[in-house]
Amino acid sequence: MILQIQKIQLKFIIIPFLLLFSFSVQAQNKEAKNLLDQVTSKVKSYDNIVIDFKYSLNNVKENINQDSKGNVTMKDNQYILNFMGVTKIFDGKKSYTIIPEDEEITISTVDEKDDNAITPSKMLTFFNSGYTYKIGDLQDIKGRKIQYIKLLPTSAKDQRKEILLGIDVQTKHIYNLIEIGKKGTKTTLTVNSFKTNQPLSKNQFTFAESKYPNYYINKLD
Template identity: 30%
Template sequence: MKPKIMRFLNKITLSIFALSFAGFATAQKIDAKSKSLLDAVTKNYKSDQNSYFKFIYGSGNGKVTKTEPGIFYSQSDKYKLKIMGSEQIFDGSKIYNISEADHEVTIAKPNGDEAMFSPLNYLESYNKNYNVKYVGKIAVNGISADKIQLTPTKNNGLKYVYLYVNSGKNQLVKLEQFSKDNNISVIAITDYKENQKLASDMFSFNKNNYKNYIITEL
């Protein structure tokens, strides 16, 4: 059985950001304002060489009952996630879950059903199997954001998802996911940086740095 932190990391990467579910395309309704906003945000992120997010992850049943801070770096399809004192690295080929508390590393290849922890996944997935509706303006941590609702056109375990966009900067500031089992998951982005000078080994895993760890390759 995986340690709790491994399951927590998997919950973030596979549940919070797994909005690009497999399935056949169905009829959709996407209003023009939502499409314009989301296309602009997607274009903005794609133009960056790399991105950095500082975020707060909240979850609970019926309401958010716990929160955890985290940071996330991405470059192309590679990323590094840090949360709860642990790391998850995707080097473009394999996923490395590193638990400092448990002195354990698990290594696995994506199985095709997984969505990587990247803003592009849920931005690009809006035009696949979701009805998209503009809700209106709402304040998010002092920012006037555009609220957009995504409702699945087929059963994928979700009731709906809300994306909050800072249209002045073409950036996401918050995501809320409501599941049919009444679970709520929230990502609130508190800081964003782009095109930083990153270390050449930022998205690499070196086994020599974990000699005292149990390393399991699945």
């Protein structure tokens, strides 16, 4: 179950951090790159970011329709993610995955040199390679002008056909991200609330083992 949770979290941790990406100069569309640069500059000016989001998974062929909500708090090289009943804390060095349903906590040290490690620094360069992108459609969604940028994976092994990144033209914040799979699966993450420079406690990203007296602690180090 832990492995399954980790795979789920891989997707949902990376997506919110799209707000912080330093996009590659390999862009084939100058308009798209200019907009992404504005998003990056805007977000980097914030001390911290708190996001509430909705995630939807749809596959017409398999008759799958699932909706979930979550939230993430980010500051520098730290974050707290709450999604599908699981909390993941990253304090800048160690990762803590808390699963109340199983009363289990997995603790691991994150090595940023590990190609398989999920870290904020890697999220910051996620699109620097492996994708080409170009400007997409401009849509009016609930009175907001949303400019889409289409990202195409360059690897034939990538199971995603394309990714659509929606950006609010006025605020330069990410509105949503849509992934379309080669087998018909469509996943959509929509930012419901985007707050910045919130009052956070000094121990906001500190894991306190004393709060979980009956939990099994699984240390992977």
